[in-house]
Amino acid sequence: MALDDIYKEVILDHYKSPRNKRELPGAELSCTRNNPLCGDEITVFVHQQDGRVAGVSFQGAGCSISQSSASMMTEAVQGRSLAEALSLASDFRGMMAGEVDPDEEEFGDLIALKGVVKYPIRIKCAVLAWDVLQEALQGAGEATASAPHEA
Amino acid sequence: MALDDIYKEVILDHYKSPRNKRELPGAELSCTRNNPLCGDEITVFVHQQDGRVAGVSFQGAGCSISQSSASMMTEAVQGRSLAEALSLASDFRGMMAGEVDPDEEEFGDLIALKGVVKYPIRIKCAVLAWDVLQEALQGAGEATASAPHEA
Amino acid sequence: MSSDERHPRSLDVARVRADFPILERTVNGKPLVYLDSAATSHKPTAVIDAVSDFYAHHNANAHRGLYFLGEEATEAFEGARGKVARFFNAPGPETIVFTRGTTESMNLVAQGWGRKFLKAGDEVLLTEMEHHSNIVPWQMTAQVTGCVLRYIPLTDDGVLDLTDLGSLLTERTKILSVTGMSNALGTIPPLSRLVEAAHAVGAIVAIDAAQLAPHSRVDVQALDCDLLAFSGHKMLGPTASGGLYGKAEVLDAMDPMFGGGEMIYEVYPDHSTYKEIPYKFEAGTMQIAQQVGLGAAIDYLEGLGMDAVRRHEREITSYALGRLIEAGATVFGPADPGLRGGAVSFWYRDVHPHDLATILNEEGVAIRAGHHCAQLVMRRFGTPATARASFYVYNTLEEVDVLVAALARAQDIFV
Amino acid sequence: MSSDERHPRSLDVARVRADFPILERTVNGKPLVYLDSAATSHKPTAVIDAVSDFYAHHNANAHRGLYFLGEEATEAFEGARGKVARFFNAPGPETIVFTRGTTESMNLVAQGWGRKFLKAGDEVLLTEMEHHSNIVPWQMTAQVTGCVLRYIPLTDDGVLDLTDLGSLLTERTKILSVTGMSNALGTIPPLSRLVEAAHAVGAIVAIDAAQLAPHSRVDVQALDCDLLAFSGHKMLGPTASGGLYGKAEVLDAMDPMFGGGEMIYEVYPDHSTYKEIPYKFEAGTMQIAQQVGLGAAIDYLEGLGMDAVRRHEREITSYALGRLIEAGATVFGPADPGLRGGAVSFWYRDVHPHDLATILNEEGVAIRAGHHCAQLVMRRFGTPATARASFYVYNTLEEVDVLVAALARAQDIFV
Numbered sequence A, B: 001m002a003l004d005d006i007y008k009e010v011i012l013d014h015y016k017s018p019r020n021k022r023e024l025p026g027a028e029l030s031c032t033r034n035n036p037l038c039g040d041e042i043t044v045f046v047h048q049q050d051g052r053v054a055g056v057s058f059q060g061a062g063c064s065i066s067q068s069s070a071s072m073m074t075e076a077v078q079g080r081s082l083a084e085a086l087s088l089a090s091d092f093r094g095m096m097a098g099e100v101d102p103d104e105e106e107f108g109d110l111i112a113l114k115g116v117v118k119y120p121i122r123i124k125c126a127v128l129a130w131d132v133l134q135e136a137l138q139g140a141g142e143a144t145a146s147a148p149h150e151a
Numbered sequence C, D: 001m002s003s004d005e006r007h008p009r010s011l012d013v014a015r016v017r018a019d020f021p022i023l024e025r026t027v028n029g030k031p032l033v034y035l036d037s038a039a040t041s042h043k044p045t046a047v048i049d050a051v052s053d054f055y056a057h058h059n060a061n062a063h064r065g066l067y068f069l070g071e072e073a074t075e076a077f078e079g080a081r082g083k084v085a086r087f088f089n090a091p092g093p094e095t096i097v098f099t100r101g102t103t104e105s106m107n108l109v110a111q112g113w114g115r116k117f118l119k120a121g122d123e124v125l126l127t128e129m130e131h132h133s134n135i136v137p138w139q140m141t142a143q144v145t146g147c148v149l150r151y152i153p154l155t156d157d158g159v160l161d162l163t164d165l166g167s168l169l170t171e172r173t174k175i176l177s178v179t180g181m182s183n184a185l186g187t188i189p190p191l192s193r194l195v196e197a198a199h200a201v202g203a204i205v206a207i208d209a210a211q212l213a214p215h216s217r218v219d220v221q222a223l224d225c226d227l228l229a230f231s232g233h234k235m236l237g238p239t240a241s242g243g244l245y246g247k248a249e250v251l252d253a254m255d256p257m258f259g260g261g262e263m264i265y266e267v268y269p270d271h272s273t274y275k276e277i278p279y280k281f282e283a284g285t286m287q288i289a290q291q292v293g294l295g296a297a298i299d300y301l302e303g304l305g306m307d308a309v310r311r312h313e314r315e316i317t318s319y320a321l322g323r324l325i326e327a328g329a330t331v332f333g334p335a336d337p338g339l340r341g342g343a344v345s346f347w348y349r350d351v352h353p354h355d356l357a358t359i360l361n362e363e364g365v366a367i368r369a370g371h372h373c374a375q376l377v378m379r380r381f382g383t384p385a386t387a388r389a390s391f392y393v394y395n396t397l398e399e400v401d402v403l404v405a406a407l408a409r410a411q412d413i414f415v
């Protein structure tokens, strides 16, 4: 049954009991972005120390895919170097584009999102949190604007 | 043969030897207009006296239909009251719209243009001179602008 | 107008469905239940064939060729304009400007009328339930002219809150631009009352009829609106068909939005003169085959009778509202089917609309999930998105049952 | 790109003709000889069917639906964008903005780029052979910004007179906007040289490729132009298809021309934020089925091979030039078929082009007569109008013979 590919236990678990869903006081980096298709909005907070993700959390509301992806992401990048976190973001996007065959160890729970590839429009839901993470890390503090083009 | 409907002897005669094709010095009324489809341009000059068309002429270049129509028009309205001339213009347009069955006596040579009805786009050629005449008569001297909408 | 319309009668939906080839498609072996006609409608064979027939037998550019194909193409294109004019009871074909659809039409209004006539401090009155296509063009015009946008708010029921209309609609208001039917809430506002009120303060009225025109009879002269925008693709016509109705004196006064071939009279290096309406707005090669297809769509709708269309949708909407609420859904917009059209926004328990749409898709049911290009409505109701089912001539009560049954799948997974 | 193109080969015109159903039409019992492809081309069955197939099997709005039809429609629409990008060798699909055609595209350039970046005294350099669609939009922008339009003149042969280019193209010049091929004269200007000269003074270059794109291989990266406009309906595609190529940094910098649904990111009552390119230019429901049809047209053209297309037209143009001159016609534009495309403007003796077109129509021959939306060219050559025969993939040398034979009818009547 195709639906099981996308609504796996682990996804629903992260959705119903999201990890690290809170503000992170003292986070140096944060960024908010939304999915223009549905208006779902995610904020990612990062506390960096010595070039590592010393703390990470998220806030926002959204569908099971965007929320579980954010929750899994916080677990996956916690403790990694900023470079590793960015590289995982890029691998995750690669998996969603059907271009990267995910490494089970690196991906952990995230591998459950692989089934989303079959639902092209939902891919945006899955990568939203990763886009926000990447902007937060790259913007180094200034990327708090949510909008790419101010009208 | 269909073409004979539109290229009758009388039309070709007016085209090759147009009547009253000249400036009319002292004309109180004149108007220039073109056919936006082809750029053909016609100027009509009217000398009015006591509410009558005491003199009428035209200038310009164009296809056989527009030129012969202008030539026949000058013959047809010469000496008529302004009201009669306007009413003939309206009847002529009616014939071109296939709505008015032309009166042979009133129309004279003009009746030869009836065949143009079968060539919808050429109708604009046939009525051009009449549009210009009407504007000249109605504008009473001021309608020398050729353009309805200045950009 | 079809003479059938004089006698109220209902749609023979089975016969209607047979005219729409796409309804034969299946998803996972289940029949397609298409409930997203507010986004775009499907096309009957008559429309598809009218477009193909144009290309295969009458193709030429319009208003240009002195040869028979050119005349046939011009006749077909202008024939479509005549059909549109009659459909809306417009006073004449010259009051119909062809465009790609409502978005282009509203931009033409905001630019061609707005940039010409609005100055700093003038007010444009919109409503909180407008589609982005009736908001963003005005914001762009506000940036250029300094005019101010104001919004009629919504009640909790999703209808216009007209309590303070007197303070919103004043002599500063130069135009009221309002949707004929909200695509996000289904709400149909009291248009005649709004037109009267606007005219009373000297404002003109533009109506975004993207949703209204497909679903009920619209008489622009009876409504007395000054401008009215519509999309062909939402009323059984091809994509890229549609237009803008305008009172002749309003269109006359407007500037064109596009310059180019065929809208001009004379071109000089430093200036040009323009043609009369509607041609001064129609630069370059137009959507010829598409507007011909729209003409065929109008023939088809008039064959059904717009009163029958509206009655059918009212019946199905009323049934859907009942069944959805019974199933535990929260519905947005007015409960009274007389105040609304057949676009029903809802949340099913706590299932995010995105998840709901994906799950329903597996059951063959196509609904829309998102902000429906109406973010102001979403903010008003404190939700990022809703699920939306919308109905048209080919939908049946049984399809509503399939929708409701499919909700159970979502319940299994999420609740 | 079709692999066939590596091997020069010629068109099998008989086979090509069999793909165009309209060519079976007759006029007065005579076969249709369609010589007005510069106005609009005919459509092969593959294109007609692609449009019908979209409506009958994959119809939905693009970029909206979370259901399978929505995904199919999005894939088809974006697939067409990819085909267009590859056809022009654009660096990526995001550099292709879909529009109704060249006229809309040039207005987008004149408004979205021109109104943003031009100020009083800045110069826009055009040429005397531009189509009105590359003149009037700039006049409208000049009215708003105070920029000045200048024109590269023509020689008596109908080619650009570049003698004084140095004084026309200066640091005041901000953009050179030039046709890739004149529809009135057939002239193909030296584009690479013009692009280089413009870039040398810091101006960007927009190319009106309405006539160029259908008839020869265009490589936007090799040309290094900044913007390039094209019309689908002139290259075997549906009416209302087409677009604008732009370098990513140029498109990024431009303002959208239309506000509305789908081009926005967030909408607030008083401001909005826009999406990235190309979507920020694509407001509202697009020409979905039409751009899908354009994709099919591009497949068809690539199947023929653009080099073969150009060769075929060169052969037929060269033949037509010879036969027309031999028959006593006066031809406008360059005599060398290497400097021109297959649009041949002429006067036949003293027969007014309108009369000529009507007479030829009786013989089944469809030509264009008029100013061809190029009044500056008509004034330059002191004529209100010309007759024009234009050729495409389905035309044959024998059709040129029919044209020339038909001229004799005009001679009988008029000369």
Ligand SMILES: Cc1ncc(COP(=O)(O)O)c(C=O)c1O
Binding pocket: C261, C283, C284, C285, C286, D038, D039, D101, D102, D103, D104, D131, D133, D134, D179, D181, D182, D183, D208, D210, D211, D231, D233, D373
């Ligand atoms: C050179 C040129 N530019 C622009 C246009 C306008 O193209 P469209 O009518 O498709 O917008 C044409 C078409 O006639 C043309 O030949």
Ligand SMILES: Cc1ncc(COP(=O)(O)O)c(C=O)c1O
Binding pocket: C038, C039, C101, C102, C103, C104, C131, C133, C134, C179, C181, C182, C183, C208, C210, C211, C231, C233, C373, D261, D283, D284, D285, D286
């Ligand atoms: C109320 C309303 N206005 C405007 C539009 C925009 O119409 P289009 O996308 O056809 O331009 C829509 C379509 O979604 C709509 O529902």
